[in-house]
Amino acid sequence: xxxxxxxxxxxxxxxxxxxxxxxxxxxxxxxxxxxxxxxxxxxxxxxxxxxxxxxxxxxxxxxxxxxxxxxxxxxxxxxxxxxxxxxxxxxxxxxxxxxxxxxxxxxxxxxxxxxxxxxxxxxxxxxxxxxxxxxxxxxxxxxxxxxxxxxxxxxxxxxxxxxxxxxxxxxxxxxxxxxxxxxxxxxxxxxxxxxxxxxxxxxxxxxxxxxxxxxxxxxxxxxxxxxxxxxxxxxxxxxxxxxxxxxxxxxxxxxxxxx
Amino acid sequence: xxxxxxxxxxxxxxxxxxxxxxxxxxxxxxxxxxxxxxxxxxxxxxxxxxxxxxxxxxxxxxxxxxxxxxxxxxxxxxxxxxxxxxxxxxxxxxxxxxxxxxxxxxxxxxxxxxxxxxxxxxxxxxxxxxxxxxxxxxxxxxxxxxxxxxxxxxxxxxxxxxxxxxxxxxxxxxxxxxxxxxxxxxxxxxxxxxxxxxxxxxxxxxxxxxxxxxxxxxxxxxxxxxxxxxxxxxxxxxxxxxxxxxxxxxxxxxxxxxx
Numbered sequence: 168x169x170x171x172x173x174x175x176x177x178x179x180x181x182x183x184x185x186x187x188x189x190x191x192x193x194x195x196x197x198x199x200x201x202x203x204x205x206x207x208x209x210x211x212x213x214x215x216x217x218x219x220x221x222x223x224x225x226x227x228x229x230x231x232x233x234x235x236x237x238x239x240x241x242x243x244x245x246x247x248x249x250x251x252x253x254x255x256x257x258x259x260x261x262x263x264x265x266x267x268x269x270x271x272x273x274x275x276x277x278x279x280x281x282x283x284x285x286x287x288x289x290x291x292x293x294x295x296x297x298x299x300x301x302x303x304x305x306x307x308x309x310x311x312x313x314x315x316x317x318x319x320x321x322x323x324x325x326x327x328x329x330x331x332x333x334x335x336x337x338x339x340x341x342x343x344x345x346x347x348x349x350x351x352x353x354x355x356x357x358x359x360x361x362x363x364x365x366x367x368x369x370x371x372x373x374x375x376x377x378x379x380x381x382x383x384x385x386x387x388x389x390x391x392x393x394x395x396x397x398x399x400x401x402x403x404x405x406x407x408x409x410x411x412x413x414x415x416x417x418x419x420x421x422x423x424x425x426x
Numbered sequence: 427x428x429x430x431x432x433x434x435x436x437x438x439x440x441x442x443x444x445x446x447x448x449x450x451x452x453x454x455x456x457x458x459x460x461x462x463x464x465x466x467x468x469x470x471x472x473x474x475x476x477x478x479x480x481x482x483x484x485x486x487x488x489x490x491x492x493x494x495x496x497x498x499x500x501x502x503x504x505x506x507x508x509x510x511x512x513x514x515x516x517x518x519x520x521x522x523x524x525x526x527x528x529x530x531x532x533x534x535x536x537x538x539x540x541x542x543x544x545x546x547x548x549x550x551x552x553x554x555x556x557x558x559x560x561x562x563x564x565x566x567x568x569x570x571x572x573x574x575x576x577x578x579x580x581x582x583x584x585x586x587x588x589x590x591x592x593x594x595x596x597x598x599x600x601x602x603x604x605x606x607x608x609x610x611x612x613x614x615x616x617x618x619x620x621x622x623x624x625x626x627x628x629x630x631x632x633x634x635x636x637x638x639x640x641x642x643x644x645x646x647x648x649x650x651x652x653x654x655x656x657x658x659x660x661x662x663x664x665x666x667x668x669x670x671x672x673x674x675x676x677x678x679x680x681x682x683x684x685x
Contacts, residue, residue: 169561169643170558170561170562170564170565171558171561171563173564201661216484220625249660259519259542259545259546260519260520260549261519261520261521261522261545262520263523265520274489282637282641283518283634283637283638284638284639284641284642285638285642286518286520286560287518287557287638290519290549290554291554291557291558295549295550295554298546298550299429299430299550300545301427302428302429302430305428306429318496338452375542378541378542378543379542379543379546380428380543382543383428383541383543383544389444409488422583
Protein backbone atom coordinates (compact mmCIF):
# COMPACT_ATOMS: atom_id res chain seq x y z
CA UNK A 168 0.00 0.00 0.00
CA UNK A 169 1.48 3.27 -1.04
CA UNK A 170 -0.87 5.84 -2.50
CA UNK A 171 -4.58 6.53 -2.70
CA UNK A 172 -4.88 4.40 -5.83
CA UNK A 173 -3.65 1.37 -3.91
CA UNK A 174 -6.60 1.78 -1.54
CA UNK A 175 -9.27 2.47 -4.15
CA UNK A 176 -8.59 1.04 -7.56
CA UNK A 177 -10.48 1.94 -10.72
CA UNK A 178 -12.65 -1.17 -10.21
CA UNK A 179 -13.76 0.09 -6.79
CA UNK A 180 -15.16 3.29 -8.28
CA UNK A 181 -15.49 6.64 -6.58
CA UNK A 182 -15.46 6.96 -2.79
CA UNK A 183 -18.35 9.43 -2.72
CA UNK A 184 -21.95 8.97 -3.83
CA UNK A 185 -24.26 11.93 -4.41
CA UNK A 186 -28.02 11.38 -4.50
CA UNK A 187 -30.39 14.03 -5.79
CA UNK A 188 -27.50 16.37 -6.74
CA UNK A 189 -29.85 19.04 -8.11
CA UNK A 190 -32.18 18.89 -5.14
CA UNK A 191 -33.47 22.37 -4.43
CA UNK A 192 -34.47 21.70 -0.82
CA UNK A 193 -33.10 23.26 2.29
CA UNK A 194 -31.30 20.26 3.75
CA UNK A 195 -27.89 18.85 3.01
CA UNK A 196 -27.88 15.22 4.16
CA UNK A 197 -24.62 13.46 4.95
CA UNK A 198 -24.14 9.75 5.60
CA UNK A 199 -20.55 8.93 6.61
CA UNK A 200 -21.24 5.32 7.64
CA UNK A 201 -23.57 4.40 4.81
CA UNK A 202 -21.86 1.24 3.64
CA UNK A 203 -20.02 -1.84 4.76
CA UNK A 204 -18.39 -2.27 1.35
CA UNK A 205 -14.67 -3.01 1.57
CA UNK A 206 -12.27 -1.84 -1.13
CA UNK A 207 -11.07 -4.88 -3.13
CA UNK A 208 -7.46 -4.51 -1.99
CA UNK A 209 -8.37 -4.17 1.68
CA UNK A 210 -9.16 -7.81 2.34
CA UNK A 211 -11.11 -8.35 5.54
CA UNK A 212 -8.69 -6.65 7.99
CA UNK A 213 -8.53 -9.96 9.84
CA UNK A 214 -12.22 -9.80 10.76
CA UNK A 215 -14.80 -12.55 10.40
CA UNK A 216 -18.09 -12.21 8.49
CA UNK A 217 -20.04 -11.34 11.65
CA UNK A 218 -17.87 -8.33 12.46
CA UNK A 219 -17.80 -7.27 8.80
CA UNK A 220 -21.61 -7.19 8.74
CA UNK A 221 -21.98 -5.55 12.15
CA UNK A 222 -22.36 -1.94 13.29
CA UNK A 223 -18.58 -1.60 13.59
CA UNK A 224 -18.39 -1.70 9.77
CA UNK A 225 -21.32 0.64 9.04
CA UNK A 226 -24.53 2.13 10.40
CA UNK A 227 -27.17 -0.38 9.27
CA UNK A 228 -30.26 1.33 7.87
CA UNK A 229 -28.80 4.84 8.00
CA UNK A 230 -28.47 5.20 4.24
CA UNK A 231 -32.03 3.97 3.67
CA UNK A 232 -33.37 6.64 6.03
CA UNK A 233 -31.12 9.35 4.60
CA UNK A 234 -32.25 8.47 1.05
CA UNK A 235 -35.90 8.73 1.97
CA UNK A 236 -35.34 12.07 3.70
CA UNK A 237 -33.41 13.26 0.66
CA UNK A 238 -36.41 12.41 -1.55
CA UNK A 239 -39.02 13.84 0.80
CA UNK A 240 -37.20 17.17 1.11
CA UNK A 241 -35.81 17.23 -2.45
CA UNK A 242 -32.38 17.67 -0.91
CA UNK A 243 -28.86 16.56 -1.77
CA UNK A 244 -27.45 13.50 0.02
CA UNK A 245 -23.70 12.87 0.12
CA UNK A 246 -22.59 9.45 1.33
CA UNK A 247 -19.37 7.50 1.68
CA UNK A 248 -19.36 4.33 -0.43
CA UNK A 249 -16.89 2.36 1.72
CA UNK A 250 -16.79 0.91 5.21
CA UNK A 251 -15.72 3.04 8.13
CA UNK A 252 -13.37 0.21 9.10
CA UNK A 253 -10.97 1.51 6.43
CA UNK A 254 -11.44 5.19 7.30
CA UNK A 255 -14.17 6.60 9.53
CA UNK A 256 -15.13 9.76 7.65
CA UNK A 257 -16.70 11.24 10.77
CA UNK A 258 -13.24 11.47 12.35
CA UNK A 259 -10.31 13.76 11.49
CA UNK A 260 -6.98 12.24 10.40
CA UNK A 261 -5.43 13.27 13.73
CA UNK A 262 -7.87 11.03 15.64
CA UNK A 263 -6.87 7.46 16.55
CA UNK A 264 -10.46 6.43 15.81
CA UNK A 265 -10.17 7.47 12.15
CA UNK A 266 -8.61 4.02 11.58
CA UNK A 267 -9.48 2.28 14.83
CA UNK A 268 -7.46 -0.61 16.22
CA UNK A 269 -10.54 -1.85 18.05
CA UNK A 270 -14.26 -1.15 18.00
CA UNK A 271 -16.69 -2.24 20.70
CA UNK A 272 -15.98 -5.95 21.32
CA UNK A 273 -13.81 -6.45 18.23
CA UNK A 274 -10.08 -6.07 17.75
CA UNK A 275 -9.32 -4.97 14.18
CA UNK A 276 -6.05 -6.72 13.28
CA UNK A 277 -5.74 -4.99 9.90
CA UNK A 278 -5.74 -1.58 11.61
CA UNK A 279 -3.01 -2.36 14.16
CA UNK A 280 0.24 -0.40 13.93
CA UNK A 281 -0.59 1.05 10.55
CA UNK A 282 2.44 2.33 8.67
CA UNK A 283 2.46 6.05 7.84
CA UNK A 284 2.11 5.23 4.13
CA UNK A 285 -1.04 3.24 4.81
CA UNK A 286 -2.57 5.97 6.99
CA UNK A 287 -1.72 8.53 4.36
CA UNK A 288 -3.19 6.50 1.53
CA UNK A 289 -6.48 5.88 3.35
CA UNK A 290 -6.81 9.55 4.28
CA UNK A 291 -6.15 10.61 0.70
CA UNK A 292 -8.42 7.96 -0.81
CA UNK A 293 -11.47 8.24 1.45
CA UNK A 294 -11.49 11.20 3.82
CA UNK A 295 -10.27 14.02 1.60
CA UNK A 296 -12.55 13.43 -1.42
CA UNK A 297 -15.57 12.91 0.83
CA UNK A 298 -15.19 16.15 2.73
CA UNK A 299 -14.05 18.02 -0.36
CA UNK A 300 -17.32 17.09 -2.04
CA UNK A 301 -19.32 18.32 0.94
CA UNK A 302 -17.29 21.54 1.19
CA UNK A 303 -17.88 22.12 -2.53
CA UNK A 304 -21.62 21.67 -2.04
CA UNK A 305 -21.70 24.04 0.93
CA UNK A 306 -19.71 26.65 -1.02
CA UNK A 307 -22.00 26.37 -4.06
CA UNK A 308 -25.09 26.83 -1.90
CA UNK A 309 -23.51 29.79 -0.15
CA UNK A 310 -22.69 31.36 -3.53
CA UNK A 311 -26.36 30.91 -4.54
CA UNK A 312 -27.44 32.39 -1.17
CA UNK A 313 -29.37 29.20 -0.51
CA UNK A 314 -30.25 28.47 3.12
CA UNK A 315 -28.79 25.19 4.32
CA UNK A 316 -29.39 22.90 7.27
CA UNK A 317 -26.74 20.20 7.54
CA UNK A 318 -28.06 16.84 8.76
CA UNK A 319 -25.86 13.81 9.34
CA UNK A 320 -27.72 10.50 9.56
CA UNK A 321 -26.44 7.62 11.71
CA UNK A 322 -27.65 4.49 13.44
CA UNK A 323 -26.46 2.88 16.66
CA UNK A 324 -26.51 -0.62 18.08
CA UNK A 325 -29.20 -1.38 20.72
CA UNK A 326 -26.70 -3.24 22.90
CA UNK A 327 -23.24 -1.77 23.39
CA UNK A 328 -20.65 -3.60 25.46
CA UNK A 329 -23.47 -5.69 26.89
CA UNK A 330 -25.56 -2.71 27.95
CA UNK A 331 -29.08 -2.11 26.62
CA UNK A 332 -29.79 1.38 25.29
CA UNK A 333 -33.25 2.83 25.83
CA UNK A 334 -33.02 5.92 23.67
CA UNK A 335 -34.56 5.35 20.22
CA UNK A 336 -33.63 8.49 18.34
CA UNK A 337 -30.70 10.62 19.46
CA UNK A 338 -30.74 14.31 18.54
CA UNK A 339 -27.09 15.30 18.70
CA UNK A 340 -25.50 18.70 18.39
CA UNK A 341 -22.31 20.57 19.01
CA UNK A 342 -22.13 24.27 19.91
CA UNK A 343 -24.96 25.30 17.61
CA UNK A 344 -28.11 23.64 18.97
CA UNK A 345 -30.75 25.71 17.16
CA UNK A 346 -32.18 22.96 14.99
CA UNK A 347 -31.66 20.25 17.61
CA UNK A 348 -33.54 22.37 20.19
CA UNK A 349 -36.44 22.82 17.77
CA UNK A 350 -36.61 19.06 17.05
CA UNK A 351 -36.49 18.13 20.73
CA UNK A 352 -39.15 20.69 21.47
CA UNK A 353 -41.64 19.50 18.85
CA UNK A 354 -40.78 15.82 19.35
CA UNK A 355 -41.68 15.56 23.03
CA UNK A 356 -44.02 12.68 23.86
CA UNK A 357 -44.12 11.45 20.27
CA UNK A 358 -43.85 8.06 18.63
CA UNK A 359 -40.20 7.44 19.51
CA UNK A 360 -38.15 8.12 22.59
CA UNK A 361 -35.92 11.10 21.73
CA UNK A 362 -32.92 12.20 23.76
CA UNK A 363 -30.42 15.03 23.48
CA UNK A 364 -26.79 14.03 22.84
CA UNK A 365 -27.53 10.39 23.59
CA UNK A 366 -26.11 7.74 23.13
CA UNK A 367 -23.24 9.97 22.02
CA UNK A 368 -22.41 13.63 22.25
CA UNK A 369 -19.82 16.12 21.05
CA UNK A 370 -17.30 14.96 23.66
CA UNK A 371 -17.20 11.58 21.92
CA UNK A 372 -15.89 13.25 18.78
CA UNK A 373 -18.98 12.36 16.75
CA UNK A 374 -19.73 15.90 15.59
CA UNK A 375 -16.68 16.11 13.34
CA UNK A 376 -18.63 16.59 10.10
CA UNK A 377 -20.77 19.26 11.73
CA UNK A 378 -17.66 21.00 13.02
CA UNK A 379 -16.04 20.89 9.59
CA UNK A 380 -18.94 22.07 7.48
CA UNK A 381 -21.77 23.58 9.50
CA UNK A 382 -20.28 25.49 12.45
CA UNK A 383 -17.67 27.55 10.57
CA UNK A 384 -20.33 28.56 8.05
CA UNK A 385 -23.00 29.41 10.60
CA UNK A 386 -25.31 26.77 9.15
CA UNK A 387 -27.97 25.16 11.32
CA UNK A 388 -27.31 21.48 11.79
CA UNK A 389 -28.10 18.30 13.64
CA UNK A 390 -26.84 14.75 13.86
CA UNK A 391 -29.53 12.06 13.93
CA UNK A 392 -28.81 8.70 15.60
CA UNK A 393 -31.48 6.01 15.15
CA UNK A 394 -31.34 2.76 17.14
CA UNK A 395 -30.71 0.19 14.44
CA UNK A 396 -33.24 -2.44 15.63
CA UNK A 397 -35.86 0.04 14.44
CA UNK A 398 -34.31 -0.09 10.96
CA UNK A 399 -34.04 -3.88 10.59
CA UNK A 400 -36.39 -4.02 7.57
CA UNK A 401 -37.93 -1.77 4.96
CA UNK A 402 -41.08 -1.33 7.01
CA UNK A 403 -39.10 -0.04 9.98
CA UNK A 404 -36.96 2.18 7.79
CA UNK A 405 -40.11 3.60 6.20
CA UNK A 406 -41.69 4.29 9.58
CA UNK A 407 -38.64 6.03 10.97
CA UNK A 408 -38.22 8.05 7.76
CA UNK A 409 -41.85 9.14 7.86
CA UNK A 410 -41.48 10.07 11.51
CA UNK A 411 -38.31 12.11 10.88
CA UNK A 412 -39.92 13.82 7.87
CA UNK A 413 -42.77 14.97 10.04
CA UNK A 414 -40.42 15.89 12.90
CA UNK A 415 -38.25 17.99 10.57
CA UNK A 416 -41.32 19.76 9.14
CA UNK A 417 -42.53 20.60 12.61
CA UNK A 418 -39.02 21.69 13.59
CA UNK A 419 -38.83 24.03 10.61
CA UNK A 420 -42.21 25.54 11.56
CA UNK A 421 -41.08 26.02 15.12
CA UNK A 422 -37.94 27.81 13.91
CA UNK A 423 -40.04 29.96 11.62
CA UNK A 424 -42.29 30.90 14.53
CA UNK A 425 -39.30 31.69 16.73
CA UNK A 426 -37.41 33.82 14.21
CA UNK B 427 -11.70 29.05 5.83
CA UNK B 428 -13.62 26.04 4.69
CA UNK B 429 -12.11 24.01 1.89
CA UNK B 430 -8.78 23.54 0.18
CA UNK B 431 -9.56 26.33 -2.27
CA UNK B 432 -9.84 28.78 0.61
CA UNK B 433 -6.24 27.97 1.56
CA UNK B 434 -4.77 28.02 -1.94
CA UNK B 435 -6.63 30.17 -4.42
CA UNK B 436 -6.10 30.10 -8.19
CA UNK B 437 -3.75 33.10 -7.82
CA UNK B 438 -1.51 31.15 -5.45
CA UNK B 439 -0.91 28.45 -8.04
CA UNK B 440 -0.12 24.82 -7.42
CA UNK B 441 1.25 23.62 -4.07
CA UNK B 442 3.84 21.33 -5.64
CA UNK B 443 6.80 22.20 -7.89
CA UNK B 444 8.57 19.55 -9.94
CA UNK B 445 12.06 20.29 -11.30
CA UNK B 446 13.64 18.11 -13.94
CA UNK B 447 10.51 15.91 -14.27
CA UNK B 448 12.07 13.77 -16.99
CA UNK B 449 15.36 13.34 -15.14
CA UNK B 450 16.67 9.84 -15.79
CA UNK B 451 18.97 9.75 -12.73
CA UNK B 452 18.78 7.42 -9.81
CA UNK B 453 17.78 9.92 -7.14
CA UNK B 454 14.40 11.29 -6.21
CA UNK B 455 14.99 14.55 -4.34
CA UNK B 456 12.34 15.94 -2.01
CA UNK B 457 12.30 19.36 -0.39
CA UNK B 458 9.40 19.79 2.04
CA UNK B 459 10.57 23.09 3.54
CA UNK B 460 11.72 24.75 0.35
CA UNK B 461 9.84 28.00 0.65
CA UNK B 462 8.68 30.67 3.04
CA UNK B 463 5.93 31.79 0.69
CA UNK B 464 2.59 32.29 2.45
CA UNK B 465 -0.69 31.66 0.63
CA UNK B 466 -2.41 35.00 -0.01
CA UNK B 467 -5.34 34.25 2.27
CA UNK B 468 -3.16 33.10 5.15
CA UNK B 469 -2.01 36.52 6.30
CA UNK B 470 1.02 36.39 8.59
CA UNK B 471 -0.39 34.06 11.28
CA UNK B 472 0.30 36.85 13.78
CA UNK B 473 4.06 36.65 13.20
CA UNK B 474 6.46 39.53 12.54
CA UNK B 475 8.77 39.79 9.52
CA UNK B 476 11.72 38.30 11.43
CA UNK B 477 9.87 35.09 12.27
CA UNK B 478 8.38 34.90 8.77
CA UNK B 479 11.89 34.99 7.27
CA UNK B 480 13.43 32.64 9.83
CA UNK B 481 14.04 28.90 9.87
CA UNK B 482 10.64 28.32 11.47
CA UNK B 483 9.03 29.29 8.13
CA UNK B 484 11.38 27.32 5.83
CA UNK B 485 14.80 25.71 5.51
CA UNK B 486 16.94 28.52 4.10
CA UNK B 487 19.20 27.32 1.31
CA UNK B 488 17.75 23.81 1.16
CA UNK B 489 15.99 24.31 -2.19
CA UNK B 490 19.15 25.80 -3.76
CA UNK B 491 21.15 22.74 -2.74
CA UNK B 492 18.41 20.33 -3.80
CA UNK B 493 18.17 22.06 -7.21
CA UNK B 494 21.88 21.74 -7.81
CA UNK B 495 21.86 18.08 -6.81
CA UNK B 496 18.87 17.52 -9.10
CA UNK B 497 20.87 19.01 -12.00
CA UNK B 498 24.10 17.19 -11.20
CA UNK B 499 22.40 13.82 -11.00
CA UNK B 500 19.79 14.50 -13.71
CA UNK B 501 17.16 13.56 -11.14
CA UNK B 502 13.62 14.66 -10.34
CA UNK B 503 13.12 17.18 -7.50
CA UNK B 504 9.71 17.58 -5.87
CA UNK B 505 9.30 20.58 -3.58
CA UNK B 506 6.51 22.26 -1.62
CA UNK B 507 5.87 25.82 -2.78
CA UNK B 508 4.47 27.13 0.50
CA UNK B 509 5.74 27.72 4.03
CA UNK B 510 5.75 24.94 6.57
CA UNK B 511 4.05 27.36 8.95
CA UNK B 512 0.78 26.60 7.15
CA UNK B 513 1.39 22.85 6.91
CA UNK B 514 4.67 21.08 7.58
CA UNK B 515 4.72 18.48 4.81
CA UNK B 516 7.27 16.40 6.70
CA UNK B 517 4.65 15.67 9.35
CA UNK B 518 1.50 13.50 9.14
CA UNK B 519 -1.92 15.07 9.76
CA UNK B 520 -2.15 13.25 13.11
CA UNK B 521 0.93 15.09 14.42
CA UNK B 522 0.50 18.31 16.42
CA UNK B 523 3.59 19.66 14.66
CA UNK B 524 1.91 19.46 11.25
CA UNK B 525 0.40 22.88 12.09
CA UNK B 526 2.51 23.86 15.10
CA UNK B 527 1.27 26.26 17.77
CA UNK B 528 4.87 27.18 18.56
CA UNK B 529 8.27 26.67 16.95
CA UNK B 530 11.59 27.24 18.72
CA UNK B 531 11.31 30.66 20.40
CA UNK B 532 8.18 31.75 18.55
CA UNK B 533 4.53 31.33 19.41
CA UNK B 534 2.44 31.05 16.23
CA UNK B 535 -0.85 32.81 17.05
CA UNK B 536 -2.47 31.89 13.72
CA UNK B 537 -1.99 28.19 14.47
CA UNK B 538 -3.54 28.22 17.95
CA UNK B 539 -6.71 26.23 18.50
CA UNK B 540 -7.28 25.64 14.84
CA UNK B 541 -10.84 24.70 13.97
CA UNK B 542 -11.35 21.27 12.38
CA UNK B 543 -12.36 22.94 9.11
CA UNK B 544 -9.09 24.85 8.99
CA UNK B 545 -6.99 21.76 9.77
CA UNK B 546 -8.88 19.84 7.13
CA UNK B 547 -8.47 22.54 4.49
CA UNK B 548 -4.73 22.86 5.05
CA UNK B 549 -4.25 19.10 4.92
CA UNK B 550 -6.23 18.86 1.71
CA UNK B 551 -4.57 21.87 0.11
CA UNK B 552 -0.92 21.23 0.95
CA UNK B 553 -0.14 17.80 2.39
CA UNK B 554 -2.24 15.53 0.19
CA UNK B 555 -1.21 16.89 -3.24
CA UNK B 556 2.45 17.00 -2.20
CA UNK B 557 2.65 13.40 -1.11
CA UNK B 558 0.35 12.25 -3.90
CA UNK B 559 2.81 13.69 -6.40
CA UNK B 560 5.71 11.90 -4.75
CA UNK B 561 3.77 8.62 -4.51
CA UNK B 562 2.90 8.94 -8.20
CA UNK B 563 6.58 9.42 -9.06
CA UNK B 564 7.65 6.45 -6.96
CA UNK B 565 4.97 4.26 -8.57
CA UNK B 566 5.97 5.33 -12.09
CA UNK B 567 9.63 4.54 -11.40
CA UNK B 568 8.70 1.19 -9.91
CA UNK B 569 6.60 0.39 -13.01
CA UNK B 570 9.65 1.23 -15.18
CA UNK B 571 11.84 -0.92 -12.89
CA UNK B 572 14.02 2.12 -12.30
CA UNK B 573 16.24 2.04 -9.20
CA UNK B 574 15.46 4.89 -6.82
CA UNK B 575 17.23 6.46 -3.86
CA UNK B 576 14.98 8.90 -2.02
CA UNK B 577 16.80 11.95 -0.63
CA UNK B 578 15.10 14.66 1.39
CA UNK B 579 17.07 17.91 1.67
CA UNK B 580 16.82 20.15 4.72
CA UNK B 581 18.74 22.86 6.57
CA UNK B 582 18.90 23.63 10.28
CA UNK B 583 19.64 26.70 12.33
CA UNK B 584 23.15 26.95 13.86
CA UNK B 585 21.73 28.16 17.18
CA UNK B 586 18.65 26.45 18.59
CA UNK B 587 17.09 27.63 21.83
CA UNK B 588 20.35 29.47 22.57
CA UNK B 589 22.55 26.43 22.03
CA UNK B 590 25.27 26.30 19.37
CA UNK B 591 25.27 23.26 17.11
CA UNK B 592 28.62 21.89 15.97
CA UNK B 593 27.46 19.37 13.41
CA UNK B 594 27.61 20.80 9.86
CA UNK B 595 25.93 18.12 7.80
CA UNK B 596 23.53 15.67 9.39
CA UNK B 597 23.06 12.29 7.72
CA UNK B 598 19.68 11.12 9.01
CA UNK B 599 17.96 7.82 8.53
CA UNK B 600 15.13 5.71 9.85
CA UNK B 601 15.15 1.89 9.87
CA UNK B 602 16.88 1.56 6.53
CA UNK B 603 20.38 3.01 6.96
CA UNK B 604 22.03 1.52 3.87
CA UNK B 605 22.69 4.75 2.00
CA UNK B 606 23.31 6.76 5.18
CA UNK B 607 25.92 4.21 6.31
CA UNK B 608 27.68 4.47 2.95
CA UNK B 609 27.74 8.29 3.09
CA UNK B 610 29.04 8.34 6.67
CA UNK B 611 31.66 5.82 5.74
CA UNK B 612 33.05 7.67 2.73
CA UNK B 613 32.59 11.11 4.34
CA UNK B 614 34.82 10.54 7.38
CA UNK B 615 37.45 13.27 7.91
CA UNK B 616 36.22 15.28 4.93
CA UNK B 617 35.51 18.95 4.33
CA UNK B 618 32.48 19.18 6.63
CA UNK B 619 31.70 17.70 10.00
CA UNK B 620 29.20 14.90 9.39
CA UNK B 621 27.12 13.25 12.08
CA UNK B 622 24.58 10.44 12.11
CA UNK B 623 21.02 11.40 13.12
CA UNK B 624 22.15 14.79 14.37
CA UNK B 625 20.77 17.40 15.07
CA UNK B 626 17.60 15.35 14.64
CA UNK B 627 16.76 11.71 14.31
CA UNK B 628 13.80 9.45 13.64
CA UNK B 629 12.49 9.87 17.18
CA UNK B 630 11.90 13.56 16.44
CA UNK B 631 9.43 12.57 13.72
CA UNK B 632 11.57 14.05 10.94
CA UNK B 633 11.68 10.91 8.81
CA UNK B 634 7.99 11.08 7.88
CA UNK B 635 8.57 11.45 4.13
CA UNK B 636 11.06 8.57 4.19
CA UNK B 637 8.58 6.46 6.11
CA UNK B 638 5.80 7.28 3.65
CA UNK B 639 7.64 6.73 0.41
CA UNK B 640 10.96 4.93 0.82
CA UNK B 641 10.58 2.33 3.58
CA UNK B 642 7.36 0.64 2.40
CA UNK B 643 8.86 0.35 -1.09
CA UNK B 644 12.23 -0.94 0.01
CA UNK B 645 13.97 2.07 -1.56
CA UNK B 646 17.31 3.26 -0.23
CA UNK B 647 17.04 6.70 1.27
CA UNK B 648 18.59 9.41 3.38
CA UNK B 649 17.68 12.77 4.87
CA UNK B 650 20.32 15.47 4.55
CA UNK B 651 20.42 18.32 7.09
CA UNK B 652 22.84 21.16 6.31
CA UNK B 653 23.60 23.86 8.91
CA UNK B 654 22.12 26.94 7.30
CA UNK B 655 25.01 29.34 8.02
CA UNK B 656 26.90 27.33 5.40
CA UNK B 657 24.16 28.18 2.89
CA UNK B 658 23.96 31.93 3.52
CA UNK B 659 25.00 32.88 -0.02
CA UNK B 660 25.36 31.36 -3.47
CA UNK B 661 29.02 30.61 -2.91
CA UNK B 662 28.24 28.58 0.22
CA UNK B 663 25.32 26.83 -1.47
CA UNK B 664 27.60 25.96 -4.40
CA UNK B 665 30.28 24.58 -2.11
CA UNK B 666 27.90 22.43 -0.12
CA UNK B 667 26.22 21.19 -3.31
CA UNK B 668 29.57 20.27 -4.85
CA UNK B 669 30.55 18.51 -1.62
CA UNK B 670 27.29 16.53 -1.49
CA UNK B 671 27.59 15.64 -5.18
CA UNK B 672 30.98 14.14 -4.56
CA UNK B 673 29.83 12.48 -1.31
CA UNK B 674 26.86 10.88 -3.07
CA UNK B 675 29.10 9.63 -5.94
CA UNK B 676 31.49 8.09 -3.45
CA UNK B 677 28.56 6.64 -1.51
CA UNK B 678 27.15 5.04 -4.67
CA UNK B 679 30.57 3.52 -5.42
CA UNK B 680 30.83 2.17 -1.91
CA UNK B 681 27.39 0.58 -2.23
CA UNK B 682 28.41 -0.91 -5.57
CA UNK B 683 31.54 -2.35 -3.99
CA UNK B 684 29.59 -3.79 -1.10
CA UNK B 685 26.86 -5.41 -3.14
